[in-house]
Amino acid sequence: MSDAIQNPILAGFNPDPSICRVGDDYYIATSTFEWYPGVQIHHSRDLANWRLVTRPLNRAAQLDMRGNPDSCGIWAPCLSYADGLFWLVYTDMKRYEGNFKDGRNYLVTAPFIEGPWSDPIYLNASGFDPSLFHDTDGRKWLVNLQWDYRQREGGDRFGGILLQEYAHEHQRLVRPIHNIFAGTEMKLTEGPHLYRRDGWYHLLVAEGGTGYDHAVTMARSRHITGPYEVHPDNPVLTSKDDPDNPLQRAGHADLVTTRTGETYLVHLCSRPLPDLRRSPMGRETAIQKMEWGDDGWLRLAHGGNAPATEIVGIGASQQAPAVEETYDFANATLPRAFQWLRTPQPERIFSLTECPGHLRLFGRESVGSWFEQALVALRQDSLHCSAETELEFEPDDLQQFAGLIAYYNRFKFHYLAVTRSDDGNKVLSLISCNDDWPNGRLDIADEDEVVLEPDIPVRLGLDIHQRRLQFRYAQNDDGWQPIGPALDASLLSDEGNGRAHGYFTGNFLGMAAHDISGRGAPADFAWFRYRRKPY
Structure with missing residues (x-):
């Protein structure tokens, strides 16, 4: 039995993956933009074979996108599991062009992945790509990109990563708001996720924009509010320096740890037409095996920072899709x-x-x-x-x-x-x-x-x-x-x-x-x- 996994694992339009594990079950949530119902959630027990199990945002109380422009709607959901519940945060983007975005961030929960999923709790509208982090002390924290509506010469509107505590008993965010990371020289810092390991808070972000300069970068701090030091070998993942790689535009990622302690990273990518940088299948989801170094930093298991089209899995053969x-x-x-x-x-x-x-x-x-x-x-x-x-x-x-x-x-x-x-x-x-x-x-x-x-x-x-x-x-x-x-x-x-x-x-x-x-x-x-x- 071969345990090789061929990328992408979610073929066709399935961008901005967020992954979580519950026991032996893995779930990936991906963006659906203007397509209804909102958010695709796939399930796997081996990281190689995935099955669509639900689209949880399926009623007007949770999602109504009538009037949303093209490529608005559901941006970058984050799926997590804690306290006996699945937690899903997502952006409903109401505007694309102009200085403002008007992206509303919400939270829904469910006892089971198939639901029932709750009515949404409004969180904020300060920027897109919200992610909920469950700390070991029981506190919960929301991170999201801050959108800067001001036009500044030589700058971008990605104004850093905001951190704010979420009080679930009151179903709202509480002050203060911390801007914990301004990003690296790659700019366009978005897609934040927080993790805790060996006394460090690790922050993973996407940078460079979601085109052909897209990348994954990391930083860490002893304190959740920072300051964060950047990874010495950033970017951790990118295709920008490997134009012949079949997986282009690699970026916007999330991490999962297996029951046996191995770490995998899921990320978006695209497979452009040969000799033509156009991707009719859109941005898809791929997976990479990762390793923690002796210095406490995370890197690709196969070395370098370019995505691999084939990786070592956890012992299951990958089935080909139906013809x-x-x-x-x-x-x-x-x-x-x-x-x-x-x-x-x-x-x-x-x-x-x-x-x-x-x-x-x-x-x-x-x-x-x-x-x-x-x-x-x-x-x-x-x-x-x-x-x-x-x-x-x-x-x-x-x-x-x-x-x-x-x-x-x-x-x-x-x-x-x-x-x-x-x-x-x-x-x-x-x-x-x-x-x-x-x-x-x-x-x-x-x-x-x-x-x-x-x-x-x-x-x-x-x-x-x-x-x-x-x-x-x-x-x-x-x-x-x-x-x-x-x-x-x-x-x-x-x-x-x-x-x-x-x-x-x-x-x-x-x-x-x-x-x-x-x-x-x-x-x-x-x-x-x-x-x-x-x-």
Whole structure:
């Protein structure tokens, strides 16, 4: 039995990992941004094989992201376990651009990982990336980045790491507030986590920004309030000096100790397209084995500071993901692989009972809406993959359209949609937004429209091979036919084209229905199939 672990351990959009251990069980929480329900939590007993077990922020009292801009919503949750409870702190980011962020930090708790999870306790809004530290004396401390809204020449707005005690009996933070760490020369200091070991408080942070200069740095102090001395070999982890490493943008990390005393670090990374710094799968989660040195500092077990694509595990063989996954929508609950955008009222955008054996989407606002959009999708987690579905939809006019979509955000998507042409025909139309920020200009390929037979389902498919995306379709017993030109899948990425940095999610593949007339036209999807091919 091989105990090697291949990275990433959470493929596809799964950034900002926070890990905790409860007995022999390990849990990782990752950011979900504008996708609902909020926060993904995966479970493992061997650090190699992970299974999605819950998304705890699943009701309006905990999370309502209607109106949140792209790449806002849930930023960098922190999951911990103490006093018989799971503790989850998270940011609901309400604003992205401008001097202010308006990020609200909350705490929820649960006796079991599956819940029930409590209503949220408001903590603060001084900055994002909150993390809760449970000290050995029973006191609890919140650390988060301080966001400095002032524009200063030569500086950044990452104003250091704030520390404040949390009084759980009163369900609030108590003064004073300490700024315990200004960061290193790498700047952009964020993602703090505290740990206690051998009389030292160790502070782990992310620095350099979440692009290709991202890194993990550490500091320590005898006192929780500081002063903190920096690690002599910072950065502890980074890909910035190793451009050929398959795992790029390594940073934003958290630590866990096994029952036998070994230390592992989980961190975000991305796997960009070959020879092109674009990452359609977004930021993923990888793991590294760590060692504590005789000097009391933590370092990568394999040496250096670059991430390894393969590490030594704790004795379990790693299973390859399924080549094909088919969802038939026979049950009354949405398969766990899927999410939707922003709204805590899913009954407004889909039903699994109104047309038995189908996922019915109710056409709502336009593609890219920040409020109520009927789009249900799963993550792209391989550079070579395909998606297929079967759709029954009879639009009245061009204001109603539904189909198969590859979606990153409102400026980045490719959409094969059934609609009605001006001459009254039911047609297939290609609609793309090729990262035209801030204008959002659509490319609609009228010359590629295909007239469909009315009142007959249509099968829709797409194939992605690295940066090439090709749509296809079929009706009746006919074979698949390509439609339109090959499209650029690389634009559906964090880096994209119009904005080199600043988006944080990943490409999703799924089903969508839009009715901008407000009539809520239903679109029925009989099944959805996702295939992944070797990376």
